[in-house]
Every structure is written in C-alpha cells, then in structure tokens.
Amino acid sequence: MNAVEIEEAISALAEQPFDPDEFPYAFLEAFGRKSTEIKRLRSGHSNKSDLDGVLQRNHIHIKTCALGTVKETLDALRDSAATAKGKAKFILATDGQTLEAEDLSSDVPPIVCDYPEFPDHFGFFLPLAGISTVKQIRESAFDIKATGRLNRLYVELLKDNPEWGTSERRHDMNHFMARLIFCFFAEDTDIFSKADLFTSTIETMSAPDSSNTHEVIGELFKAMNTKPEDRAGAGRARWASVFPYVNGGLFSGSTDVPRFSRISRSYLLHIGNLDWKKINPDIFGSMIQAVADDEERGALGMHYTSVPNILKVLNPLFLDDLREKLEEAGDNTRKLLNLRNRMARIRVFDPACGSGNFLVIAYKEMRAIEAELNQRRGEGDRRSEIPLTNFRGIELRDFPAEIARLALIIAEYQCDVRHRGQKEALAEFLPLDAKNWITCGNALRLDWLSICPPTGTGVKMHSEDLFSTPLDQAEIDFENEGGETYVCGNPPFKGARKQSAEQKSDLAFIFQGGNDYKDCDYVAGWYLKGAAFLTVTKGALAFVSTSSVCEGEQVQHIWSRVFDSGSKIIFAHRPFAWRNNASNIAMVTCVIVGLGADTARVLGVFDDETLKHCHSVSPYLIPGEPIFVTAQKAPVSANLNQIVSGSMPRDGGNLLLGNTEKQELEAKAPGASKFLRRYSGTSELTNGTIRWCLWIEDGDLGAAKAIPEVAERIRAVEAFRLQSKAKTTNGYARIPHKFAQRSHKNGNAIIVSATSSQNREYLPADWINDQVIVSNAAYVVYGGELSQFACLVSRLHLAWVATVCGRMKTDYRYSKTLGWNTFPIPPLTEKNKADLNRCAEDILLAREAHFPATIADLYDPAKMPADLRAAHDRNDEVLERIYIGRRFRNDTERLEKLFDLYIRMTTGKGKKAG
DNA sequence: GATCCGACATGGA
DNA sequence: TCCATGTCGGATC
Numbered sequence: 059m060n061a062v063e064i065e066e067a068i069s070a071l072a073e074q075p076f077d078p079d080e081f082p083y084a085f086l087e088a089f090g091r092k093s094t095e096i097k098r099l100r101s102g103h104s105n106k107s108d109l110d111g112v113l114q115r116n117h118i119h120i121k122t123c124a125l126g127t128v129k130e131t132l133d134a135l136r137d138s139a140a141t142a143k144g145k146a147k148f149i150l151a152t153d154g155q156t157l158e159a160e161d162l163s164s165d166v167p168p169i170v171c172d173y174p175e176f177p178d179h180f181g182f183f184l185p186l187a188g189i190s191t192v193k194q195i196r197e198s199a200f201d202i203k204a205t206g207r208l209n210r211l212y213v214e215l216l217k218d219n220p221e222w223g224t225s226e227r228r229h230d231m232n233h234f235m236a237r238l239i240f241c242f243f244a245e246d247t248d249i250f251s252k253a254d255l256f257t258s259t260i261e262t263m264s265a266p267d268s269s270n271t272h273e274v275i276g277e278l279f280k281a282m283n284t285k286p287e288d289r290a291g292a293g294r295a296r297w298a299s300v301f302p303y304v305n306g307g308l309f310s311g312s313t314d315v316p317r318f319s320r321i322s323r324s325y326l327l328h329i330g331n332l333d334w335k336k337i338n339p340d341i342f343g344s345m346i347q348a349v350a351d352d353e354e355r356g357a358l359g360m361h362y363t364s365v366p367n368i369l370k371v372l373n374p375l376f377l378d379d380l381r382e383k384l385e386e387a388g389d390n391t392r393k394l395l396n397l398r399n400r401m402a403r404i405r406v407f408d409p410a411c412g413s414g415n416f417l418v419i420a421y422k423e424m425r426a427i428e429a430e431l432n433q434r435r436g437e438g439d440r441r442s443e444i445p446l447t448n449f450r451g452i453e454l455r456d457f458p459a460e461i462a463r464l465a466l467i468i469a470e471y472q473c474d475v476r477h478r479g480q481k482e483a484l485a486e487f488l489p490l491d492a493k494n495w496i497t498c499g500n501a502l503r504l505d506w507l508s509i510c511p512p513t514g515t516g517v518k519m520h521s522e523d524l525f526s527t528p529l530d531q532a533e534i535d536f537e538n539e540g541g542e543t544y545v546c547g548n549p550p551f552k553g554a555r556k557q558s559a560e561q562k563s564d565l566a567f568i569f570q571g572g573n574d575y576k577d578c579d580y581v582a583g584w585y586l587k588g589a590a591f592l593t594v595t596k597g598a599l600a601f602v603s604t605s606s607v608c609e610g611e612q613v614q615h616i617w618s619r620v621f622d623s624g625s626k627i628i629f630a631h632r633p634f635a636w637r638n639n640a641s642n643i644a645m646v647t648c649v650i651v652g653l654g655a656d657t658a659r660v661l662g663v664f665d666d667e668t669l670k671h672c673h674s675v676s677p678y679l680i681p682g683e684p685i686f687v688t689a690q691k692a693p694v695s696a697n698l699n700q701i702v703s704g705s706m707p708r709d710g711g712n713l714l715l716g717n718t719e720k721q722e723l724e725a726k727a728p729g730a731s732k733f734l735r736r737y738s739g740t741s742e743l744t745n746g747t748i749r750w751c752l753w754i755e756d757g758d759l760g761a762a763k764a765i766p767e768v769a770e771r772i773r774a775v776e777a778f779r780l781q782s783k784a785k786t787t788n789g790y791a792r793i794p795h796k797f798a799q800r801s802h803k804n805g806n807a808i809i810v811s812a813t814s815s816q817n818r819e820y821l822p823a824d825w826i827n828d829q830v831i832v833s834n835a836a837y838v839v840y841g842g843e844l845s846q847f848a849c850l851v852s853r854l855h856l857a858w859v860a861t862v863c864g865r866m867k868t869d870y871r872y873s874k875t876l877g878w879n880t881f882p883i884p885p886l887t888e889k890n891k892a893d894l895n896r897c898a899e900d901i902l903l904a905r906e907a908h909f910p911a912t913i914a915d916l917y918d919p920a921k922m923p924a925d926l927r928a929a930h931d932r933n934d935e936v937l938e939r940i941y942i943g944r945r946f947r948n949d950t951e952r953l954e955k956l957f958d959l960y961i962r963m964t965t966g967k968g969k970k971a972g
Numbered sequence: 973g974a975t976c977c978g979a980c981a982t983g984g985a
Numbered sequence: 986t987c988c989a990t991g992t993c994g995g996a997t998c
Contacts, residue, residue, distance in 0.1 A: 784981045
C-alpha cells in the first residue's frame with residue numbers, strides 16, 4: 059500500500075462507528091498488514107500483549123479501553139513488559155473519544171487527539187507500513203489527503219470523458235485540475251468573498267443527477283475570465299457575479315469542462331469541503347504530481363526535494379549573499395533601498411522545475427529578506443517589489459508545469475498574508491496579472507536565452523551556438539532589467555545506460571561532436587547548457603545531480619567542456635545520500651555543483667554542511683585546481699606493469715561452484731577435478747570465502763563434455779547467453795565452455811578488489827598464485843613486483859583512487875584506466891625499489907602473523923592489529939619520502955602533489971583549464 | 973537497517 | 986574481437 063491508499067483506509071476507519079474489539083485489527087489492516095498476520099493475531103497465536111490488547115511484534119501495541127481511561131491505558135502500555143519484549147515501535151490507546159499514541163523508537167512528539175481526527179496523524183504511523191519518509195511529507199497529511207481525493211476525481215472524470223485523456227486534450231484536463239485547485243484554495247482563504255463559495259455554488263446550482271455540473275463550473279470559469287464591467291454584455295449568469303475576476307492565464311483560454319457523473323460530482327463536493335488553507339506550496343506540488351501520474355503515486359513525493367536540500371543549492375548560490383548584504387546595511391535606509399532594488403531585479407530560473415519547488419522556496423526566502431528590510435525601513439506593509447514573473451521555469455511534463463505556476467501564485471498570496479497582513483494580501487491579489495511564465499517543453503532543446511534573456515543588454519538574444527532551437531512562443535518580458543540571473547534546480551538524473559533514444563539524442567545535440575556523451579548522465583546536459591548560458595548572463599548556476607558527474611569516467615567529458623566555455627566551479631557539496639521517501643526507493647548519492655563565470659568569486663566545498671573555503675574547486679569536488687585526469691591506456695609510471703581486469707564469466711552462474719557444490723560434483727564425477735580452479739573475486743579476497751569455477755581449455759572440451767554434470771552446465775551457459783539481450787553476450791554462446799572474457803595468465807600476481815568499502819583505510823590487495831582464476835570483481839597485475847604491491851596498498855594510492863575513480867554508491871570502485879594507469883610515481887632508484895619490496899614483505903608477514911584472520915578482519919579500521927598498522931605506516935613513509943622527502947601532512951597535500959605530478963607526466967594528455 | 977560488493981549490458985577501440 | 990566501466994540493487998550480517 060502506498061501513503062495515499064493508507065490515508066484513505068484510515069479515513070474510512072475513522073468514519074465507522076467505534077468498535078473496541080475490532081479497532082486494533084482494522085487499524086493494522088488499514089496500514090497494510092497482511093490478512094494472514096491479522097488472522098494469527100486474532101487467534102492469539104502471535105498476539106504478545108500482556109494487557110489484553112493487541113501487540114504485533116516489532117510493530118505496535120494497541121489497547122482499546124473504557125471511556126476516560128486513555129491516559130492510564132497508554133501509561134500501562136508504555137510500562138508493559140510485553141511492549142519492551144515484543145520491541146513494539148508504537149503504543150496506542152483509545153476509548154473511541156480520544157486517541158493517544160507514542161512512537162517509542164524516536165523522539166517524535168506523541169499524539170493526543172479526538173478520535174475522529176486521528177487520520178490527520180496517519181503520517182505518524184507510516185513506519186508501520188514500511189514507509190519511512192522525511193518529516194515534511196509525514197507531517198503533510200493534508201497534502202496527501204488532497205492528492206488522494208484529487209486523483210480519485212481525476213480518474214473518475216477520465217472514465218466518463220475518455221477523450222480528455224488523449225494526448226491532445228491532456229493539457230486541458232491538467233489545466234482544469236489546476237483551476238479547481240485554485241478555486242478550492244481561494245474559497246478557503248477569503249480570496250473569494252465567502253467561505254466555500256465555489257463548492258456551495260456548485261452544490262446548489264447543479265442538479266444532483268450531475269447532468270449540468272460541467273455547465274455550472276464552466277459558467278463560473280467564464281465569470282472569472284470576464285472583468286466585472288464586461289459581464290452583463292457578455293451574457294454571464296447573474297449567480298456567478300459574486301465571483302471575482304481572476305484570469306492571469308489561469309482562466310483564459312478554453313473554459314471547457316469535462317462532464318460529471320453522480321460519482322465525480324460527489325467527489326468534487328467532498329474535495330471542496332477539505333480545508334485548503336492547510337495546503338503547503340513547498341511540497342504540495344511534488345505531491346500533487348501524483349494526481350496525474352500513476353508512477354508518481356506508487357512512490358508519493360518521489361520527486362520531492364526537501365527544503366534543506368533546496369537551500370543547499372540556493373543559499374550559497376545567492377541567498378546567503380543577500381542576507382549578508384542585509385546585515386551589512388543595518389538600519390541604513392539608503393543601503394537597504396539599494397538592496398531592495400537589487401532584489402527586485404534578480405531572476406531565478408529553474409530549467410527543470412517540476413512543480414516549482416525551487417522557485418517557490420527561492421521566492422519565499424527572498425520575500426522573507428525583503429520583509430525584514432522593509433521592517434527596518436519602517437515600511438512593514440509595503441507591497442513587495444519582487445515580481446513573481448522573475449521566477450521562471452521549464453518543465454517537460456504538462457501537469458507539473460501547471461502546478462508550478464499555481465504553487466507560485468499561492469506562495470505569493472501566503473507571503474503577502476505573512477509579511478503584510480491578510481487585508482493587504484487580499485487587496486492586491488486579484489486579478490492575477492501574470493501570464494504563462496513556466497514553459498512546458500524539453501529544457502535541453504529550448505532556447506534558454508529567449509525564456510530567460512540576459513539582462514541589461516537591451517538586446518534580445520537567441521543563440522544557436524547555445525545548443526538551442528528557437529522558442530516558438532510569445533515572450534514574456536521581465537520586470538526590472540539589469541539584474542542577476544540565478545539558475546538552479548534538480549534536473550533528472552539518468553545514467554548512460556538508462557536513457558531513452560530521445561534523451562541520448564538530446565545529449566548528442568548538446569555535446570556537439572564527439573561521442574563521449576554516450577557515457578554521461580542525462581543531467582550533464584543541464585551543466586553544459588548552463589555553462590553556455592553563463593557566458594552571456596550575469597549570475598551563477600547550481601544544480602543537484604547524481605554524484606557520478608564528478609566521479610570517474612564522466613569527469614573528463616563534462617568538465618573539460620564546462621571549463622572550456624569559461625565557467626568554473628564556485629561551490630559544491632560533496633556527495634551525500636539523498637533520502638526522500640519510502641525505503642523501497644533506491645538511495646541515490648548526490649552532489650550539488652555551483653558554476654560561475656571565470657571572474658566569479660569562489661566560495662569553497664561543503665562537506666556535510668561544513669564549508670571549507672578555497673580559491674579553486676576541482677571537478678572532483680575537493681579544493682584544488684580545475685584539473686581532471688583522462689583515461690590512460692597504459693600506466694603513466696614506468697615502474698608499473700599493466701593491470702588487467704579479471705575474467706568475466708557471463709554464465710548465469712553456471713560455470714561457478716560453491717565449496718559444497720564442488721565436492722558434490724567431484725564425488726559424482728572424479729574426472730571433473732581437472733577442470734576445477736579456485737575462483738577469486740573481491741569477496742574471496744577480503745572475506746576468505748571459497749568458490750570454484752570450471753576452466754576448460756578448447757582441447758579438453760571433449761573430455762569435459764563426457765561428464766554429464768559438466769555438459770549440463772555448458773548447455774545452461776549457452777542457453778543463458780543466447781537469451782541475453784546484449785548482442786556481444788549472444789556471440790559468446792558459441793563458446794559456452796569458456797568465460798566470456800579471459801585474462802588469466804600463469805604465475806604469481808597481485809590482485810586488488812574492484813570495489814571496496816569506503817570505511818577501509820587501505821585497498822584490499824594480495825598476492826596470489828597461478829592456480830587461481832581472478833573474477834571480474836577484481837583486477838590483477840601479472841608478473842608485478844612487490845614494490846608495485848607496496849604502491850597499491852599505500853595511502854597515497856587510495857587517496858588518488860578515491861578521488862579520480864568512479865564510485866559504487868559511496869564505496870570505492872577501482873579502475874584500470876583511471877586509477878592504476880594514471881597513478882603518478884616519480885622514477886624509482888634500485889634502492890627505492892628494494893626499500894618498497896621490503897615494506898611489502900613486512901605487510902604480508904604481518905598479515906600472516908594473524909592467520910587465519912581475513913583481510914576484512916585485519917583491515918577493519920577499529921580492529922587493525924598494531925603490527926600490521928605499523929608495517930603500513932612504514933610503507934607509507936618510505937613511499938612518501940620518495941615524493942617529497944617527508945610524510946605528507948594530509949590527503950589534501952597528497953592530492954595536490956599527485957595532480958601536479960600527473961600533469962607533468964602526461965603533458966598533452968591531461969588538460970589544465972583556464 | 974547498514975554494509976558490502978556481484979554480475980553484466982553496453983559501447984569504444 | 987577484445988576489453989573496461991557504471992550501475993544499483995541484492996546478499997548478508
């Protein structure tokens with residue numbers, strides 16, 4: 059069940075007469091507990107309550123009680139031994155009049171409410187349904203409720219008016235929904251002259267059989283699109299005359315209304331009776347997207363960007379600066395006036411605005427600054443100078459674009475009420491004068507300059523150089539020329555392998571030449587286009603994006619272009635986990651990157667909210683020069699051998715065997731032993747698990763196939779490869795007895811894991827012998843010397859790999875071309891090599907001394923044995939002395955030196971921008 | 973619920 | 986044909 063469904067179920071339960079015996083089960087059912095679980099609870103089988111209530115282990119302890127004893131009951135539940143033993147997260151007591159509940163697992167304040175109101179707190183219990191969500195969504199019961207109700211209406215209307223669901227009319231449908239939402243909001247906030255005016259007018263004027271509902275609503279919409287003085291002439295119905303003139307793009311155009319059935323009419327009235335004052339424009343947009351989108355509804359608020367995350371973009375981009383200027387101005391009226399004039403000219407542009415989250419927050423924050431400013435100037439009720447039309451957006455999907463516009467209008471009204479007072483807010487709210495300033499279209503194809511033209515030039519720019527097709531739409535003039543433009547947003551992330559053909563072609567269009575776009579995330583398009591935009595606009599830019607744009611492969615493709623176009627990184631947030639909704643949504647790791655023209659001031663790098671000031675930010679989001687490494691085919695350091703990735707089976711698991719599987723096979727077919735080899739990936743290397751693989755040379759194929767069990771496995775590999783959708787894999791079906799990619803060589807070798815936990819201080823690496831087949835989960839240096847092992851397990855190398863290689867989530871991902879081949883080592887003397895060899899031996903000896911501890915045990919930072927740590931310290935000391943004659947102070951210094959050396963060793967291969 | 977890391981599609985050379 | 990990388994979700998404690 060999703061949040062909307064739960065909200066509906068809970069609301070339905072609260073409307074039923076209270077049944078003390080049934081309530082606990084009905085409550086659990088409403089939160090999506092399975093009927094089998096509930097059956098077992100009813101039978102007492104799994105009910106662990108010691109208070110004659112209902113206790114579902116790990117979830118909740120519920121007890122219904124006699125009138126007036128709720129508090130005592132809750133106390134008893136809290137003190138109950140069973141509550142503790144059953145690890146109940148929640149306790150809940152109710153007598154049918156009041157309801158009290160506590161979340162024992164967190165410090166969320168407890169609930170005390172009248173019984174009929176408890177559905178308003180359903181977010182409190184969402185963890186019962188396995189939905190862990192951010193606070194803002196949990197606390198937005200109203201927005202979830204409204205979304206659910208609107209969706210029901212939407213679906214019902216489309217059922218009765220199928221043509222409204224077609225692509226030609228979908229826009230009308232969405233526009234109609236936006237109008238409805240506006241009217242519901244207006245009638246609950248005194249924007250309409252009487253409370254519930256809209257809903258009650260429909261209720262009284264339309265027939266209960268719903269036959270003329272669409273006409274009544276259409277008449278109201280027409281009235282709101284006609285100036286009062288023109289209404290008589292236009293033949294507007296008299297009963298609609300109490301409605302104000304609204305227009306502002308919202309009511310212009312077609313006033314067609316879909317036809318209503320009895321059911322949809324009753325849904326409509328029901329929705330109208332909700333209290334729309336509670337709507338929260340910060341987030342209602344991202345919720346309400348779910349109304350028109352099945353996928354969104356499954357994961358309510360999946361595009362919700364939390365306010366703190368939005369502020370991570372907006373504060374360093376420009377809001378902090380405005381606040382500083384406000385501080386500096388103190389009570390100096392002249393300075394305050396200058397600041398106000400500056401703010402009135404600022405444009406905020408979100409070229410991936412969704413339902414307008416960033417624009418709404420930017421607007422509200424600026425209004426708060428302006429309000430403080432006006433207070434200091436003694437003009438507390440002054441009309442705002444910040445024009446809504448300076449907040450521009452582009453959004454691909456129609457419904458969110460409609461909602462973005464509406465959310466801004468509502469935000470403006472709410473800001474007026476907050477900062478100036480209800481009376482002033484009302485006096486100037488209507489008619490809406492803003493036209494359509496959220497553009498619906500593909501941001502990577504539209505001309506940003508015509509949507510958000512550069513200011514102060516007096517010249518309308520349309521630049522085909524800026525990767526744009528001209529916009530075929532009337533331009534909306536900005537108010538107040540000559541200001542700064544701040545571009546912000548959270549553009550869609552789509553990995554290179556996840557993009558549709560259109561998205562691929564969007565990127566190809568923006569990258570203009572080269573095919574490195576094929577390896578880039580979709581969000582890269584926004585950075586490139588944004589950087590081009592900055593060349594002609596005064597201002598700055600910052601986007602939230604997937605961390606991979608600043609890791610590994612993509613760095614060279616994206617940032618070389620951004621730097622070449624004359625932008626630099628002015629601030630950045632280091633990778634952070636993006637939690638927005640249900641736990642079933644994959645956790646994404648994000649960064650925020652802020653760009654400015656080459657002349658812009660640089661702020662620094664945020665790591666977990668802490669700002670580290672610096673004069674230059676590297677595309678790897680550390681303080682440092684704008685240098686990036688490019689993939690190298692061979693090691694740039696003379697002392698390193700080639701490294702290869704391990705052998706890749708692509709076998710559907712059929713060539714691989716666990717230890718017991720191997721023993722079973724050998725018991726049945728002793729002849730199979732000669733085809734079995736130890737198989738080592740990362741897990742085998744670090745955790746000491748044992749696996750085996752079938753390794754059959756072409757000449758042995760006949761002998762291998764003579765063993766039925768082996769022949770069967772070979773057939774399974776063939777079948778697996780044939781049914782793969784990758785052409786290359788299909789090709790390997792011809793050699794089903796072999797790994798798809800084979801890099802095995804005989805002889806001793808160094809093995810290093812391809813992925814490693816971020817928590818380790820050294821990369822897991824080891825010596826292996828030639829009996830072992832290394833899997834593609836690891837890399838191997840065949841014939842490498844111990845001194846190379848010493849480099850591999852050094853702190854210096856880890857610092858390099860952590861910075862320039864890709865990542866798996868936040869863990870390290872080793873790379874041949876970016877990690878090993880680029881690692882710069884100064885020329886080594888024979889003595890250097892001998893010293894490093896000794897260090898490597900010492901490390902291996904120290905490990906051996908702790909046999910049978912695994913690498914995972916030995917390298918757990920909390921448990922690392924002192925002798926092993928000392929051996930590593932000596933290794934680091936010896937290696938670092940080769941670089942600078944002493945140990946480095948920290949990783950910052952290590953990276954500075956490494957980048958410097960890298961550039962010197964790759965002249966012409968790595969570029970330095972600027 | 974945090975931590976770790978496997979398996980392969982994909983596309984470049 | 987050969988080979989390197991990102992992905993992100995799944996296994997495992």
